[in-house]
Amino acid sequence: MDQLAALRALRRVVELGSFTAAADALGISHTIVSRQVRQLEEHLGAQLLNRTTRRFALTDAGRDYYEASRQILDALDDADRNVGRHQARPSGTLRINAPMAFGTLELSLWLPSFMAAYPELQVDLVCNDRMVDLIEEGFDVGLRLVRGLPDSTLVARKLASSPVLAVASPAYLRRHGMPASPADLARHNCLVYTQAAKPAEWTFLRSASPSAGAAAITVAGARTDAGGDTETCTVSVRGTLQANTSVALRGAALAGAGIISCASFIVQDALQSGALVAVLPGWRQAPRELYALYPQNRHQSPKVRAFIDFAATHYLASGAG
Numbered sequence: 001m002d003q004l005a006a007l008r009a010l011r012r013v014v015e016l017g018s019f020t021a022a023a024d025a026l027g028i029s030h031t032i033v034s035r036q037v038r039q040l041e042e043h044l045g046a047q048l049l050n051r052t053t054r055r056f057a058l059t060d061a062g063r064d065y066y067e068a069s070r071q072i073l074d075a076l077d078d079a080d081r082n083v084g085r086h087q088a089r090p091s092g093t094l095r096i097n098a099p100m101a102f103g104t105l106e107l108s109l110w111l112p113s114f115m116a117a118y119p120e121l122q123v124d125l126v127c128n129d130r131m132v133d134l135i136e137e138g139f140d141v142g143l144r145l146v147r148g149l150p151d152s153t154l155v156a157r158k159l160a161s162s163p164v165l166a167v168a169s170p171a172y173l174r175r176h177g178m179p180a181s182p183a184d185l186a187r188h189n190c191l192v193y194t195q196a197a198k199p200a201e202w203t204f205l206r207s208a209s210p211s212a213g214a215a216a217i218t219v220a221g222a223r224t225d226a227g228g229d230t231e232t233c234t235v236s237v238r239g240t241l242q243a244n245t246s247v248a249l250r251g252a253a254l255a256g257a258g259i260i261s262c263a264s265f266i267v268q269d270a271l272q273s274g275a276l277v278a279v280l281p282g283w284r285q286a287p288r289e290l291y292a293l294y295p296q297n298r299h300q301s302p303k304v305r306a307f308i309d310f311a312a313t314h315y316l317a318s319g320a321g
Contacts, residue, residue, distance in 0.1 A: 008026065010036075010065075012033075014058065014066050019037075044065070048066070089120055090303040092122070092303060094141070094303045095140045096124070097142040098125065098143040099129055100129050101262075102143060102145055103127035105266055107143065130195075141304050142154075145289070147197070149293075155295070159308075162289075162320070163264045163287050165285070166285070167277060169253060169255070169277070172256045172259070182233040182235045189240055190238060192237065200236055201237070205285070206230070206283045207230065239258050246262050254270060
């Protein structure tokens with residue numbers, strides 16, 4: 001038995017969730033993968049996987065063995081890559097996945113500079129707002145603008161923090177008035193981003209007044225909680241347009257259709273020109289954090305390392321990191 005090959009087969013089966021997917025990724029047959037895992041179990045004298053006709057699960061022994069073997073394989077891969085780390089130049093194709101608005105309005109501003117710095121690289125950028133399995137779809141790195149990352153086997157590196165703003169056009173505000181408090185948004189046409197965790201709930205924060213104390217008040221679809229140093233107001237919003245991309249909502253807001261809540265980079269140019277105006281300036285929303293995610297087995301890839309280091313340097317220089 002080739003124990004190293006069997007360890008790699010076990011890892012692929014666990015991470016990809018099936019023997020078939022593991023076989024495809026390794027470029028061998030389903031039968032070989034199954035035999036390698038079975039031989040590994042026979043060698044150890046322990047069952048690593050509980051199998052049914054449709055799925056499998058790691059046994060307790062299998063979970064411990066998988067974690068230990070994964071570390072061994074990572075260390076071996078690191079050793080292989082580090083041999084030529086200093087002289088290796090990033091080359092080949094770098095596949096990047098990013099949200100539509102970020103890729104269109106933000107990444108496109110500095111990606112050309114990265115490409116100019118590494119002319120031997122070809123970039124394949126795919127932008128969408130659905131949840132993408134980076135490993136399953138063959139991406140080297142994914143960019144995510146979120147308020148919290150789910151548990152994952154992916155490596156995450158924080159690159160920047162983006163404020164979130166509620167904005168509208170001057171024409172819309174002339175027709176409908178400027179909201180004085182978050183509760184007023186319940187009476188406005190709010191344009192909703194459907195990919196948010198809670199699309200129809202917008203939460204605002206501000207420093208609590210010294211006399212506020214602890215309180216909870218519900219008014220016209222909005223709940224305000226005051227306690228400690230922060231006052232929080234969550235409002236239920238609705239409107240005539242919802243979309244799965246912030247780019248469409250930005251265009252609608254510019255046309256005077258309503259109020260949007262989005263990351264500041266999406267509307268920064270429109271705010272500077274006066275085409276959009278921030279509403280509720282006394283309140284703030286929790287920022288979204290920009291992360292680079294990448295599979296563990298690519299964490300020393302020169303092209304991935306070059307891209308993430310370039311992005312981190314860019315945002316550190318801009319003050320967003």
